[in-house]
Each structure stands twice: as C-alpha cells, then as structure tokens.
Amino acid sequence: MKNELYKFNKGNLSYEKVSLMKVYLLPIVLFSVVSSWIGATNANPNVVEKLTETERLIVISEETHFTKSKLITEIGYMNFRFPEIVYAQATLESGNFTSPIFKENNNMFGMKLPRIRVTTAIGENRGHATFQNWMSSLHDYGMYYNAYLRDLNTEEKYYSYLNKRYAEDPNYIIKVRRLADKFKDEKVFWHYKDEANKY
Numbered sequence: 001m002k003n004e005l006y007k008f009n010k011g012n013l014s015y016e017k018v019s020l021m022k023v024y025l026l027p028i029v030l031f032s033v034v035s036s037w038i039g040a041t042n043a044n045p046n047v048v049e050k051l052t053e054t055e056r057l058i059v060i061s062e063e064t065h066f067t068k069s070k071l072i073t074e075i076g077y078m079n080f081r082f083p084e085i086v087y088a089q090a091t092l093e094s095g096n097f098t099s100p101i102f103k104e105n106n107n108m109f110g111m112k113l114p115r116i117r118v119t120t121a122i123g124e125n126r127g128h129a130t131f132q133n134w135m136s137s138l139h140d141y142g143m144y145y146n147a148y149l150r151d152l153n154t155e156e157k158y159y160s161y162l163n164k165r166y167a168e169d170p171n172y173i174i175k176v177r178r179l180a181d182k183f184k185d186e187k188v189f190w191h192y193k194d195e196a197n198k199y
Contacts, residue, residue: 013079013146064133066097071108074138076192080145082158083189088179089162090138092172106131109141110167117147 071090075083093110094102101107105125113121113129120140121129131137148165152158163173183189 013142013150064135066134068097071134071138072188074135076189078138078142080142081150081153082155082180083192084180084183085155085158085162085176086141086145087183087188088176089166090141091179092175101126101128102134105129106134106137108134108137109144111137111140111144114144118143 072087075086075090080086090108091097093099094108097108101110105128107128107130111121111129112127113119113124119129120131120136120143122132122136123130129140131140149158149161152161159173159177162176166172169175
C-alpha cells in the first residue's frame with residue numbers, strides 16, 4: 001500500500017488510486033500549475049515558456065509555503081464537519097506551528113506513521129510521520145477523518161473518539177475544545193460554512 005500513489009479528492013474527502021501513467025505526466029501537471037498561477041496574475045502567456053526550471057520550482061514552492069491563512073482556506077474547502085476542531089488540533093499538535101515535528105516533518109497533526117490505512121506520509125522522523133509539505137499533512141488528516149471520523153455527526157461524538165484514540169495527554173480534549181470554541185467565537189470558518197449552506 002505504501003508504494004501506491006493516490007490523488008486527494010477534496011469534494012468527498014477521499015483518495016483515489018493514481019495510475020502509473022499519471023506519474024509520467026507529472027512534469028506536465030507541474031507546468032500546468034505554473035501556467036495557472038501565472039495566468040491568475042494576468043501575465044503574458046509567453047512568460048511561462050521563459051521560466052527556468054528553478055523559477056518554476058520557486059513558484060510551486062511558494063504555492064506550498066505554509067501560512068495560517070492558507071491552512072484555514074484549505075480546511076474550509078475540505079468539507080470537514082467540524083473545521084474548528086480540525087484547526088484547533090493542528091494548532092495544538094504543532095505548538096502553534098512552531099514545533100520540531102511540524103518544522104522538520106511538515107506534520108501538523110502529530111500523526112504517527114499509519115500501519116493500516118492509506119497515507120500521504122513519505123517516511124518517519126522522531127517517531128512521527130513525515131510529509132512532503134504541510135498540505136500533504138492536511139490531506140493525510142483528511143484520510144484519517146474519512147476512515148474514522150466521517151460518520152460522527154455531533155461534536156461530542158467527535159471529541160469522545162479523539163479522547164479515546166488520538167492523544168495520550170489526559171487534558172487533550174479540554175485544550176482542543178478551548179481552542180475550537182475560540183475559533184468559533186472568532187468566526188474563522190463562517191465564510192466556508194455560508195458557502196456550504198448554499199448547496
């Protein structure tokens with residue numbers, strides 16, 4: 001399972017197996033990402049052709065550079081039932097995005113390397129999973145959510161599951177709940193919830 005490749009579907013929070021043919025198309029996909037990014041800035045299309053490989057990698061790197069704002073946006077788009085809890089977990093587990101596990105492993109949820117479920121992890125360091133970038137870590141949490149949390153339809157059920165199976169700290173849920181309530185009060189995800197309610 002580790003050697004298989006998967007593509008994340010944000011709409012239904014699931015991963016679909018990617019054929020090896022798609023792996024060979026990766027350079028074309030990367031070129032498309034760069035083209036889209038430059039197109040969004042209304043740049044001349046010929047500029048893409050003039051970018052060096054290094055410049056293209058810089059554009060892609062900027063797209064995956066972590067900010068809290070980008071994380072909030074991605075969580076908002078991913079259809080989590082309780083986005084404030086997800087963001088609270090990321091904030092707590094990563095030491096407000098400053099811990100060595102976050103900085104070295106790109107691991108914002110304190111995830112261990114899974115032995116059963118499919119994962120986006122690429123290795124292990126300090127006893128925790130390592131990821132290519134922070135988005136890959138978020139997508140891995142999406143896989144965890146899809147496997148174990150998706151059908152928990154109340155916050156209490158969600159917290160109860162996390163309390164039993166997620167963390168060793170006996171005060172973990174108290175800390176997560178405190179942060180999640182703060183993010184609710186600050187209406188961090190109100191925009192995404194309004195958009196979701198339109199459909």
